[in-house]
Amino acid sequence: MKFFIDNILIIAIVLLSGGALLWPLLTQRGKRATPQDVTMLINRSKATIVDVRDAKEFANGSLPDAKHIPLAELDQRIGELDKFKSKSVVVVCQSGARASSAAAKLSKAGFTDVVTLEGGIAAWQKAGLPLAKPSVTLSKPLAK
Secondary structure, three states: OHHHHHOHHHHHHHHHHHHHHHHHHHHOOOEEEOHHHHHHHHHHHOOEEEEOOOHHHHHOOEOOOOEEOOHHHHHHHHHHHHHHOOOEEEEEOOOOHHHHHHHHHHHHOOOOEEEEEOOHHHHHHHOOOOOEOOOOOOOOOOOO
């Protein structure tokens, strides 16, 4: 008991710093999946991929067949995803933070199986998995 009394300040600092390190893990809600798990979901259940990054990030590459709905527009465009409410929906962003927010919105809107890509596109690339470049739509035909 004397040890605890003599070292109360150090013990308090250890407990506070440990709590600060665990806080992000404890506050994340919803299911998370590794890039390998997402690959299996895509291959097995035809999961729908929703990329919530901004247009510039999306233009650098995305998961194959991803639907691009920036997080800022999700509330207005959530109706575009209604037909996928009963299917697996994988939400993707650059690092995972925006995807958690989007997953919460989708779950609140009635989507039954929402998963976030743990680590986002950065983890996908680190795992050596391919990114698809968005197709370019030309406004006028190329000259011959």
